[in-house]
Ligand SMILES: NC(=O)N[C@@H](O)C(=O)O
C-alpha cells in the first residue's frame with residue numbers, strides 16, 4: 001500500500017540535514033559596488049571530488065510533473081554536490097531522504113518558492129528535478145568529470161504526492 005507524503009515549506013532549518021537553501025538571507029548580505037549591489041555571500045559551496053573533476057554551470061528546462069505523483073526512485077551523486085536555482089521564478093518540489101545503510105529512507109517533500117534554490121550536498125539522496133505548472137528553467141551547478149556520478153535506488157513500493165496547493 002503506497003503512503004502519501006505531506007509537503008512542507010522549504011526552510012533553511014528543515015533542509016539543513018540535506019544541504020543549503022539558496023535565498024536572499026539578510027544575515028549573509030554584504031553591500032558591494034559602492035552600495036549599489038547586495039551580495040548574499042557564500043550561501044552554499046559547490047563540491048566536485050575525484051581526479052580531473054570540475055564544477056560546471058548548466059541550465060535545466062524541466063517539464064511540469066503531473067499529480068498525484070508516484071515517487072518510485074531516488075538518486076545521489078557520490079562525487080559532487082548539485083544545486084538548483086529557479087530562473088523562471090516558479091515554485092518547484094524538493095524531495096530528499098536521509099541515508100539508511102546505503103538506501104534512501106522515507107522521502108521528505110518541500111515546496112520551494114520561486115525565489116528559493118537548493119544545494120544538495122555530495123552523496124545526498126534526492127529525486128530528480130520536479131518542476132510545477134509549466135516548463136521551468138533552473139540554473140544548476142554540479143560536477144563533471146570521470147567516474148559514474150549517479151547512483152539510483154528504486155523503492156519496492158512507491159510513495160505518492162498529491163498536487164501541491166498553489
Ligand atoms: N541527471 C541529471 O543531471 N539531473 C539529476 O541529477 C537531477 O537531480 O535532476
Ligand code: NI
Nearest residue numbers: 075077082128
Ligand atoms: Ni541529481
